[in-house]
Amino acid sequence: QAQLVQSGSELKKPGASVKISCKASGYTFTSYPVNWVRQAPGQGLEWMGWINTNTGDPTYGQDFTGRYVVSLDTSVNTAYLQISSLKPDDTAIYYCARDKGVYRFTHLHYYMDIWDEGTTVTVSS
Amino acid sequence: DIQMTQSPSSLSASVGDRVTITCRASETINSYLNWYQQHPGKAPKVLIYAASNLQSGVPSRFSGSGSGTDFTLTINSLQPEDFATYYCQQTFRTPRTFGQGTKVE
Numbered sequence: 001q002a003q004l005v006q007s008g009s010e011l012k013k014p015g016a017s018v019k020i021s022c023k024a025s026g027y028t029f030t031s032y033p034v035n036w037v038r039q040a041p042g043q044g045l046e047w048m049g050w051i052n053t054n055t056g057d058p059t060y061g062q063d064f065t066g067r068y069v070v071s072l073d074t075s076v077n078t079a080y081l082q083i084s085s086l087k088p089d090d091t092a093i094y095y096c097a098r099d100k101g102v103y104r105f106t107h108l109h110y111y112m113d114i115w116d117e118g119t120t121v122t123v124s125s
Numbered sequence: 126d127i128q129m130t131q132s133p134s135s136l137s138a139s140v141g142d143r144v145t146i147t148c149r150a151s152e153t154i155n156s157y158l159n160w161y162q163q164h165p166g167k168a169p170k171v172l173i174y175a176a177s178n179l180q181s182g183v184p185s186r187f188s189g190s191g192s193g194t195d196f197t198l199t200i201n202s203l204q205p206e207d208f209a210t211y212y213c214q215q216t217f218r219t220p221r222t223f224g225q226g227t228k229v230e
Contacts, residue, residue: 035221037169045161045169045212047221061220062126095168104156104175110216111159111174118168 002026004034004096004116011122012086019082020119022096029077030054033099035112036070036081040092050099051079086123093118127151127215131224138229144200146227148213153193157217160189160198163226164209172211173198203229 007021022034036048049060051070058070069082083090097112128151138144148158156176161169171180173189176196186201200207213224 044226045163045214045223047214047223049220059219063220097168102174102178104178107155107157107175109157109175111171111180112161112169113171113180115168115170 002098002114004098004114006094006096006116006119009120009122011124013125014086014088014123016086016123017082017084018086018121019080020094020096020121022079022081022116024077024079024098027098030074032101033110034070034079035097035099037095037097037112038064038092039095039118040089043092048081048094053079083121086121088123090121091123093120095119126220127154127218127222129213129215129222129224131211131213131227133227134225135228135230138203140203140205142203144203144207144229146198146211146213146229148191148196148198148224150194150196150215150217154215154217156192157215158189158191158196159214159216160187161212161214162207162209163212169212200229 005023010018030053033050035050038046048064051058067084071080095118098114100113101110130149158176160173163169177189188199190197210226210228212226
């Protein structure tokens with residue numbers, strides 16, 4: 001069945017970088033965009049951005065530009081989120097989620113239908 | 126950015142209750158609104174997409190309604206497994222903003 005599997009927890013020092021992977025299986029990877037969502041401890045969900053897995057074009061939320069890079073390796077059906085110059089405020093669970101598109105009354109709607117359990121990134125000196 | 130405001134932020138309910146959560150967008154988003162459920166320590170799960178469409182496998186006690194700026198998630202006959210946090214999210218325009226969440230306890 002279709003699933004996403006993320007890389008394991010990371011403990012990083014401030015100023016370091018981290019690269020989280022999200023490997024897809026059970027479906028055609030390039031047919032569905034991949035989203036990234038952040039959840040800080042005890043907080044709500046924040047949409048970070050998504051990547052078109054067919055073209056490789058990323059789109060970032062306004063709060064997630066500069067230090068954040070979303071990329072792909074279609075040869076291994078994997079999306080990546082890299083965060084540089086880490087700060088303690090980057091401590092969070094990072095989720096990848098598949099974007100599914102459906103038509104309703106000629107309008108194309110997207111929703112995140114498959115998620116992994118997330119990757120915990122802890123930034124601490 | 127489109128702001129999504131949920132109310133209430135939390136509510137207390139009992140098994141068998143009917144629960145209603147509202148979500149208001151800061152501008153019209155037509156029906157580009159999804160609802161997610163999240164249990165502690167777990168990934169979110171989609172319940173409703175395009176405002177009123179039940180995701181496959183989701184119990185029929187969940188329903189969504191609304192269009193434009195005002196939306197509602199209703200849970201009929203609350204079950205023990207429904208105690209969770211619920212989020213709305215607009216997909217009308219990027220960034221695809223979430224509401225702040227409603228905790229059902």
